[in-house]
Amino acid sequence: MKERDELDRCDCNVIHEDVVNAVREKMPSEENLYDLAELFKVFGDTTRIKILWALAESEMCVCDIAVLLNMTQSAISHQLRILRQARLVKYRKEGKIVYYSLDDEHVKHIFNQGLIHINEKY
Amino acid sequence: MKERDELDRCDCNVIHEDVVNAVREKMPSEENLYDLAELFKVFGDTTRIKILWALAESEMCVCDIAVLLNMTQSAISHQLRILRQARLVKYRKEGKIVYYSLDDEHVKHIFNQGLIHINEKY
DNA sequence: TACAAATATGAATAATCGTTCAAGTGTTAA
DNA sequence: TTAACACTTGAACGATTATTCATATTTGTA
Numbered sequence: 001m002k003e004r005d006e007l008d009r010c011d012c013n014v015i016h017e018d019v020v021n022a023v024r025e026k027m028p029s030e031e032n033l034y035d036l037a038e039l040f041k042v043f044g045d046t047t048r049i050k051i052l053w054a055l056a057e058s059e060m061c062v063c064d065i066a067v068l069l070n071m072t073q074s075a076i077s078h079q080l081r082i083l084r085q086a087r088l089v090k091y092r093k094e095g096k097i098v099y100y101s102l103d104d105e106h107v108k109h110i111f112n113q114g115l116i117h118i119n120e121k122y
Numbered sequence: 123m124k125e126r127d128e129l130d131r132c133d134c135n136v137i138h139e140d141v142v143n144a145v146r147e148k149m150p151s152e153e154n155l156y157d158l159a160e161l162f163k164v165f166g167d168t169t170r171i172k173i174l175w176a177l178a179e180s181e182m183c184v185c186d187i188a189v190l191l192n193m194t195q196s197a198i199s200h201q202l203r204i205l206r207q208a209r210l211v212k213y214r215k216e217g218k219i220v221y222y223s224l225d226d227e228h229v230k231h232i233f234n235q236g237l238i239h240i241n242e243k244y
Numbered sequence: 245t246a247c248a249a250a251t252a253t254g255a256a257t258a259a260t261c262g263t264t265c266a267a268g269t270g271t272t273a274a
Numbered sequence: 275t276t277a278a279c280a281c282t283t284g285a286a287c288g289a290t291t292a293t294t295c296a297t298a299t300t301t302g303t304a
Contacts (some may be wrong), residue, residue: 012185012195020190023179033171035240041166047160055147066132068142073134075263077282096271096280106235113232118157197293199252217302220249
C-alpha cells in the first residue's frame with residue numbers, strides 16, 4: 001500500500017491528508033522540477049554567474065574572460081562547457097579565437113529577479 | 123603590477139583589452155554576485171525546489187512535506203533550515219506542529235522564468 | 245510525572261563539484 | 275614543417291553537500 005510505504009519512509013503520521021493530496025495534484029512533473037533544479041544549479045556558482053553577467057554585456061573570447069575574472073583559461077573553459085550544455089551561451093569561431101555570447105535573453109530577467117530578492121531583505 | 127599578475131594567472135594574452143575594461147566597469151560588486159550565486163545554489167536542489175513549489179501552493183507542516191515528497195522528516199527538516207536561512211520560507215508554531223510557508227513572493231516569478239527557459243529549448 | 249508525537253540537530257558517509265595540472269586539438273604565421 | 279597561440283579535455287585533488295542515523299528538544303496528553 002502506497003500510504004503505508006510513505007509513512008514508513010517519512011517517519012511520522014500524516015497530519016493533513018487533504019492538504020497533501022491537494023498540493024500533490026498541483027505539483028509539476030518530476031521531470032520539470034528536476035530540470036528546473038539543474039538550471040539553477042548552473043547559476044549557483046560565482047564563476048559562472050560572473051561569466052554570464054560579462055557576456056550579457058558583451059561578446060568575449062575565452063582569454064578575455066580569464067583576464068577579466070583573474071582565473072586560468074582552463075578553469076574558464078571548463079565552466080563554459082557547462083554553460084554550453086545548459087544552452088545558456090553560444091559561440092562562434094574566428095581563426096583560433098572562440099567568441100562566446102549569451103544564448104538566452106531571459107537569463108537577465110532571472111538574474112534581476114534574484115537581485116530583487118537579495119536587496120529587498122534588510 | 124596588476125596586469126602582469128593577471129596574465130600570469132590566466133595563462134594567455136589579453137586579446138581585447140578595451141572589451142575587458144568596458145565589461146569590468148559594468149560588473150556588479152563582488153558581494154552582489156556572490157549573494158546571487160548563493161541564492162541560486164539554494165534553488166539548485168530538487169528537494170528544495172519541490173518544497174518551495176509545494177509551499178507556493180499551501181502552508182504545510184514538516185510531516186506533510188515529508189509524506190508529499192516521500193522522504194524522511196529529518197531530511198526535510200535539514201532542507202527547511204537552509205530555506206529559512208535564505209529567508210525563502212517562514213514558519214509559525216501551533217502546539218508541537220510547525221507550519222511553513224513561502225516568505226517571498228518573487229520565488230514564483232524566478233521559477234516561472236526558469237521554466238520558460240527550459241520549455242523554450244526544443 | 246512519564247510518555248508519545250513533531251520537529252530539530254550533530255556527526256558520519258557517499259556523492260558531487262570546481263580548480264589545477266598536464267596533455268591534447270586545431271589554426272596561424274614564420 | 276615547425277613553432278607559437280587559443281582553446282579544450284581528462285584525471286586527480288580537495289572542498290562542499292544531501293541524506294541517514296542517532297540523539298536532542300519541545301509540547302500535548304495519559
